[in-house]
Amino acid sequence: MIAPIQQEYGWSRAAISSGLTIVSVTTVIGSPFVGRLIDRLGARRIALTGVFLYSVAMLALPLAGPTIWTWWLGWLFVASGSILIKPTVWSAAVVSRFERHRGIALAFALCGSGIASMIGPPILNWLTGLHGWRSAYLAIGGLGLFVILPLVWLLFFDASDLRRTRNEIAIDPSLRPGLSAADGFRSRAFIHLATAGFLATAAGTGMLVHFVPIVTGGGLDRASAAAAAGAFGVAALIARFVTGVALDHIDGRIIGLLAFSIPVFAPIILLGYDGSVLWAATAAALLGLAIGAEIDVLAYLSARYFGLKNYGLLWGTVVGLIALGSGTGPLVAGLIYDSSGNYQLLFHLAIPALLVCASLLLLLGRAPDFGAGETSAHG
Numbered sequence: 001m002i003a004p005i006q007q008e009y010g011w012s013r014a015a016i017s018s019g020l021t022i023v024s025v026t027t028v029i030g031s032p033f034v035g036r037l038i039d040r041l042g043a044r045r046i047a048l049t050g051v052f053l054y055s056v057a058m059l060a061l062p063l064a065g066p067t068i069w070t071w072w073l074g075w076l077f078v079a080s081g082s083i084l085i086k087p088t089v090w091s092a093a094v095v096s097r098f099e100r101h102r103g104i105a106l107a108f109a110l111c112g113s114g115i116a117s118m119i120g121p122p123i124l125n126w127l128t129g130l131h132g133w134r135s136a137y138l139a140i141g142g143l144g145l146f147v148i149l150p151l152v153w154l155l156f157f158d159a160s161d162l163r164r165t166r167n168e169i170a171i172d173p174s175l176r177p178g179l180s181a182a183d184g185f186r187s188r189a190f191i192h193l194a195t196a197g198f199l200a201t202a203a204g205t206g207m208l209v210h211f212v213p214i215v216t217g218g219g220l221d222r223a224s225a226a227a228a229a230g231a232f233g234v235a236a237l238i239a240r241f242v243t244g245v246a247l248d249h250i251d252g253r254i255i256g257l258l259a260f261s262i263p264v265f266a267p268i269i270l271l272g273y274d275g276s277v278l279w280a281a282t283a284a285a286l287l288g289l290a291i292g293a294e295i296d297v298l299a300y301l302s303a304r305y306f307g308l309k310n311y312g313l314l315w316g317t318v319v320g321l322i323a324l325g326s327g328t329g330p331l332v333a334g335l336i337y338d339s340s341g342n343y344q345l346l347f348h349l350a351i352p353a354l355l356v357c358a359s360l361l362l363l364l365g366r367a368p369d370f371g372a373g374e375t376s377a378h379g
Contacts, residue, residue, distance in 0.1 A: 001124070001133040008065070008133075014334030015068050016197050017209060019075035022297075024327020026079035027086060028242060028320040035088055035316020041263060042135030043093040043158040050084025051152055055144030057081050062134035086323065088316040091299040094156035095311060100248070102303065106242025106296050111237055113295075118233020121212075125226035144148020179368075184314040189305035192364050196357040197298050197322040200260055203350035204290045206329030207266065208232065214343050219275030228280035235285035243293040256297045256361030262336040263290035264354045267347035290354070293347075297361070298322070 038046055086308040090109050098105040100152050118303040174175040184190055207214065209234070212225045218230070239259070246255050266286035268281055303316040336345045 001128055001136055002034075002210070004128055004218075007297065009068075011071070012069050012334065012338050013210070013213070014331060016071070017330040017334040018327075019071060019078070020209065021327035021331045022072060022075040023079040023082050024325070025325040026085050026322030027077070027327075029324065030083045030319030031086065031088065031316040032313055032346040034083055034086070034318075035092075035312035035314070036090060036318065037163065038092050038312035039310065041166065042160040043089045043096075044152075044156055044161040046084050046154050047089045047156055050081050051149045051261055053081030054078065054085055055081070055141045055149065058137050058141030058144065061137045061141075063173065082325075082372050084096040086316075086319045087295050087299060088312060088319045091295075091315065093156065093161075095299070095303040096159035097162075103154050103247030103296070103300055104241070104244040106247075106299055107240045109226065109373035110295055110299075111240045114232060115237060115238065118237060120233070121226045121229040145200070150287050165270075176313065176365065178309030179314070181310045181313055184306050184310055185317075187271055187305065189301070189367075190314060190318070191362055192360040193301060193305070194318045194321045196256075196360040197294070197318050198325040198328075199353045200294055200357040201322045201325030202291060202329035202332070203267075203325075204263065204287055204294070204329070205326040206333040206346055207270065207283075207350060208287050209330035210333045210337070210346075211287070211344065213337070214270060214278040215273060215275075215283075216234045217281075217342070218273040220277065220280055224277050228277055229284050231281040232284040232291075235288030237288075239289045239292035240296055243296045247296065250339065252297060252304060253362050253364050256301065257292070257358045259293035259297055260290065260354055260358035260361065263287060265349055266290070267350040267354075271344065271347045295322075301361070301364065301367075305364070307368070 002013055005011065005016050006013060034046065057074070061074045064074040087110060089108060094109045095102060095107045124139070127135045127139055149286065155201045173290060178184075179187065200255050211229050212222065214226060215225045216222055243255060263286045269283040269286070273279060273283070298318060299315065302318060303311060306314045324353060332349075333343060337343055
């Protein structure tokens, strides 16, 4: 919705994209605390609160304008809910209940973002063309409040939540196997995973959020650009399941190397983009491969290298840095466009960033053996 909002209010693309920066900064600051709450209270309570706040915030966002400050205030409201529905919440529930098939379980749990990315751009573009950009935000908020919230209430339980509903004695979090918080933050694995998460997300999200303006600037019409962007969701969904199966059978470091190195071809394609629908869809698919596999790989490796004792805190901190990347990338992309009139520098920065991420995962070293911990009989 960047172009329609810019057309109505005259705000710069950097200013519009900075709404995501507000979310990312809030997530960076708050994710460790949310992770600690998940460790102590369980994922269910956090998810219910987050879905409600996020949905209401999306319903309120169309009230923003005409001053940019109201837009930023609206995104601060969005951030208050968004921080509670980050991958930390969903993946924490999965790793607490699955061990042997944790990779594919994470893939199923986190595939929703790929589905949304596949069908979202065409639907939101259609709504924007029919009723304006506000209708798109209202649709997102309504879906969360009237569909997602009831589903979470009925179906979402981590291992500790299940024990609580069955009136069983809860396991003391301090007795779960894994690294202490201090050892986790000092570990090489944390540095590598956090850095890779930030750089890969900044590069990928910077290109993804601006994808429609990028390819329309290269000569593609807006409807075709939105359709091409849908290839991102298809690729993300496929990458998520392939990655999930592979993680259960192949060293996660190798999967990470492939997941972060192959998408380098996306900025290479966009550097010489000439208006082709096929090349636009190919670039979107490569971005989907990166972002579709990224969270699964990092969540899986975090469980392997950190254990379950402080998984919420340590993985939550990594997610915070991933969120920082998701806000920084679009902002930098907007600044690059506003200053130069094109996105060429963005592509030149993304190529080495993705290669560095692949190298960091390959050089993680051997993971410690923490045992099955709190996982249930589900896997």
